[in-house]
Amino acid sequence: MTDVKSLVSDFLTIDDALTLDGETTKALQLKHLNRLRTLDGHAKYFTRAQGCTFIDENGDKHLDMIGAVGVVTVGNNNDFVWSCLQKCFDSKQFMMGAISYHNVAAALAHNLALLSPQGKLTKVGTATGGAEAIEGMIKMVKLATRNKPEKTHLLATLNAFHGKTSGAVSLGGKDKWRAFQQPTLANIDHIEYGSVAALEAALATGKYKAFVVEPIQGEGGIIVPPEGYLKTARALCDRYDTLLVLDEIQCGAARTGKFWCCEHDDIVPDCIVFAKGLSGGLVPFGGYLCTETLYDAAYGSLETCYHHTATYQENTLSAAAALGALQFILEHDLCGMAQRKGDLMMKRLREVQQRYPDVI
Template sequence: MENLIALEKKVCAENYAPLPVVLHSGAGVWLTDIHGKRYLDMMSAYSATSFGHSHPRLVAALTAQAQTLAVTSRAYYTDRLGPFLQRLCEMTGMARALPMNTGAEAVETALKAARKWAYQVKGVTPERAQIIVCAGNFAGRTTTIVGFSSEAQYRQGFGPFAPGFVSVPFGDAAALEAAITPDTAAFLVEPVQGEAGIIVPPDGYLAQCRAICSRHNVLLICDEVQTGLCRTGRLLACQHEGVQPDGLILGKALGGGLLPVSAFLARPDVMGVFRPGDHGSTFGGNPLACAVGHAALDLLEEENLAARAERMGALLLGRLRRLRYPAIREVRGKGLLIGMELDSTHISAREFCERLMYFGVLSKDTHGTVVRLAPPLVISEQEIDIAVAAVAAVLDEFDMAA
């Protein structure tokens, strides 16, 4: 194991700090390292493996399509793209979709669409469009996106950054309305902030934002790359408040945990600003991605994963909240997107995840203070018991040490 870790450190840029485990295989909610030790996956690759690892239906769809036609580029029509996007639009209630690969690419697509819509439809003076974002946001790692991040490390050394972004506090609808000007094109928001530490806004916040955006002719764009596709107990997290956005960004779970698939979806006048040559992607909308994405959407409905995430999430949240330890400051979340905030004077979240690994459970911290607990949506009650028992075992260790 040490040799493989050393090799990766030698030849790969150190832009991550992985836990000291070398994984070899995965099935369902379980991962296995090179020594044969099994671990319960409580992170789901940031929601990308919502269906679990190597789901047979998704692997079959991938294999069959790979043996037929994988990549052509959008220079031609294929028999896979139209049906996939039709299914995606019907399920989300959106009019049109533009396929991409990664979540960050889909966010960039949304930003381009919002700006061009502002100029061509709303009538904003050219080159003056503004997009409002929230403090604590995380939408990817491109230079444009890190430019509107409030996290210093994401920005340091990567400027200069693109102008045209205004930041307001997350969860504060009044601050959103106060920031709107005639030049405002859109409000880009995560219904639940993931990387910030699983931050759930006050009840009614998103509905208020919807009303404010409608009143001021501002696009409401929901970044549901992490929260979408049943993670929070609804197909889309914005549906908890009955909100229909003007633009929607999906990714991660859309690829079934097998390959990158993302999409920007929007109403007709927003998507209508694109003309041939305005935007593109060599791999976006490739037949392989479409086959897997379509199968993933079918599984969401057939396995009723929204209801399952709501039920299992309530179980996990309830059992974690019953743990009484001074190291726990707060347990919060929605569905199977849960964060356990720790008192750093007792233990850092990184240390906690390292100890959790030795008890056979894998997770990852965010900002050194919050442990993510976001397993595949197919997790069972018995597996939740295993995870909670491991969390309690780590807390016992540090409680005794204190």
């Protein structure tokens, strides 16, 4: 074997990378990656992370107050999730392949089906992140409704955020992220979030394949809809033969006191899109859960079963990280913890609000 340094003198090995000093790391990132975003975001150089703590290049500790925007639900570098990945490394599992059986991915899909609302979402599609999962959902919905020529459009909400790929920004309801992306995907309409009247007026046209909505709008401002909104949306979608798709990428995976946010309304959507909190914060992962009826309408024939494949789908490491995160969430009652700590935080915030009503 020829040493790589003799082939490319400036090549950086993994050992080199792990021991880079702060200045070199910053210089390389600013040269080769997104310079303006890094500088505008006042990036810091963190060398280690554990639980809810970051340690920077100077050894100073920082409290993680954002969790990688909802990703690190189980904490940074969770030991249990790492142990699940390590077991796959140690046993040299078959990691990925387009046409093969995947033991860890199959086990994860089984567990997700068990934990789906009322156990009724039994089919799983995987992806490497939330935006890709949204793209996969859009394709599935279009395939599933291909024999309904009257169904021509998708319906979403203003200020929604569904990711930053081209299809996802088309579905999203923010002009900021659709800028310079024209032409966006055609036949997507947006209505006011939380408005039952706007929803019914739109669905009554009969032209919508699906209504895609966040149970709580994330980037839109952490907007909780009026009580009963999702339950009404479910009833209206049934009445007008429209699929109900919930984007729980940010609000799912135990972040609201229930595993799935829609469980607060005790409804069963046709599809839930997930990501973030089920990655363990270690391996990119996302996907969707849907009913067997929806999945089979899209992929239940030899004509269409190959219409959505991806190199990394159902890969063992992503599935292992998700399976480990799922087990940790359940065994440590992170749903209950979110509920208790959320109630405490809101109580204390309201006390501050009473003292400073002109500010809050």
